[in-house]
Amino acid sequence: MSEQERKRGQRRTNPTVDRSRLAGARIAGGIDQKTMAELTGIPLTTYQRLERGKGNDLDNPPIRYLINCALVLQVDIEDVSPVALDEWTVFDERAQAPPVGDDHIKRSRWEW
Secondary structure, eight states: HHHHHHHHHHHHHTTTTTHHHHHHHHHTOOOOOHHHHHHHTTOOOHHHHHHHHSSSSSSSSSSHHHHHHHHTTOOOGTTOSSSSSTTTTOOSTTTTOOOOOOOSOOTTTTOO
């Protein structure tokens, strides 16, 4: 039996193995993928890719998808997000860390 087949079998018997946070929250809520897709308004194949997460084009899913999933499951958005929402994400090497202070914020001369 290959490693991939072994993991697949473990996922069926142990829902915590190799599952995304979203899949774990859905399983804990007792909802199947088809129902979840219908309730969120996300196409089933897109929802399945969303659950798989890493390694596909939904590594960084639209926030609206995550909000709908959290609302359906009645959990916090952090419980379904594939990434920690309170950590800085580097998109460009020029912005390796969040800015410090508020000097970068343009102030209106009409402030009260």
